[in-house]
Amino acid sequence: MTDLSKETCSACEIGSPLVPHDEQLELLKGLDGWIIDNSDISKLIKEFQLNNYEQSIKFTNLIADLAESQDHHPKITLEWGRVSIEWWSHKIKGLHMNDFICAAKSDEIFNAL
Amino acid sequence: MTDLSKETCSACEIGSPLVPHDEQLELLKGLDGWIIDNSDISKLIKEFQLNNYEQSIKFTNLIADLAESQDHHPKITLEWGRVSIEWWSHKIKGLHMNDFICAAKSDEIFNAL
Numbered sequence: 181m182t183d184l185s186k187e188t189c190s191a192c193e194i195g196s197p198l199v200p201h202d203e204q205l206e207l208l209k210g211l212d213g214w215i216i217d218n219s220d221i222s223k224l225i226k227e228f229q230l231n232n233y234e235q236s237i238k239f240t241n242l243i244a245d246l247a248e249s250q251d252h253h254p255k256i257t258l259e260w261g262r263v264s265i266e267w268w269s270h271k272i273k274g275l276h277m278n279d280f281i282c283a284a285k286s287d288e289i290f291n292a293l
Numbered sequence: 294m295t296d297l298s299k300e301t302c303s304a305c306e307i308g309s310p311l312v313p314h315d316e317q318l319e320l321l322k323g324l325d326g327w328i329i330d331n332s333d334i335s336k337l338i339k340e341f342q343l344n345n346y347e348q349s350i351k352f353t354n355l356i357a358d359l360a361e362s363q364d365h366h367p368k369i370t371l372e373w374g375r376v377s378i379e380w381w382s383h384k385i386k387g388l389h390m391n392d393f394i395c396a397a398k399s400d401e402i403f404n405a406l
Contacts, residue, residue, distance in 0.1 A: 233366055237357040240371065244350040253346055253373040258353065260366040 184210060184284035189250040190277070198274045207280045214283050222275045223268040224283045228290055233260050235293065242289045250285075252278050297323060297397035302363040303390070311387045320393045327396050335388045336381040337396045341403055346373050348406065355402045363398075365391050 184207070199207065204216060214226045230236045240258050243265060247253045257264040267283055269276040297320070312320065317329060327339045343349045353371050356378060360366045368379040380396055382389040 233357070233361060237354065240353065240357075241350065244346070244353075244371070248346060256371040258357070258369040258371065 184281050185288045187281045189252050189281055192269050192271055192276050192278055194271050196272050196276055198272055199277055204275060211283050212287050221268055221273050223266045224279050225266045227264045230261050230263060236263050239263050243286060246285055250282060252282055297394050298401045300394045302365050302394055305382050305384055305389050305391055307384050309385050309389055311385055312390055317388060324396050325400050334381055334386050336379045337392050338379045340377045343374050343376060349376050352376050356399060359398055363395060365395055
């Protein structure tokens with residue numbers, strides 16, 4: 181399986197392809213603990229446990245750096261000892277390959293904390 | 294009216310007083326654009342509009358600094374151009390005077406950006 185964390189986000193414009201459902205499930209197998217929430221716009225979501233607030237804000241900043249470097253911006257919810265990340269592609273209202281790449285990169289960042 | 298932003302959070306332990314409902318509404322008048330969400334545990338919530346992601350993460354970090362300095366930690370939701378803050382007191386499952394103080398301090402931080 182391709183190591184998604186080593187890939188780079190491509191430009192995502194209106195009309196860029198959504199990842200088909202069966203492929204989403206296949207890609208999900210290569211990720212650690214992410215779920216797909218299909219309740220509204222499909223989103224890749226994971227809640228990370230941190231030891232304290234300092235770690236939570238550190239992790240949040242690293243994800244923000246990733247977001248800026250990839251020009252792809254997740255929703256980050258920061259609480260004491262817990263950070264939730266939601267990746268989806270606003271312009272195509274769903275999941276692009278970029279979201280799976282960024283999820284894999286998020287795990288890599290978390291594992292290197 | 295007391296300038297809440299100049300006050301400091303007091304220790305909040307299990308058994309510390311919740312702000313009574315009528316007093317909550319009075320304190321809310323002294324804040325700018327905050328709402329109280331009573332759908333579950335009462336929380337003070339405000340969504341701040343920022344110009345871009347850089348500003349969003351800057352504001353998030355300043356609120357995190359406030360949280361650490363007051364030893365009172367909100368839920369912060371960071372998105373491109375938008376940061377939502379939720380203050381409530383976990384130990385008493387509702388609104389303590391600390392939450393109103395931190396809401397006022399959050400506005401002060403935002404206005405100084």
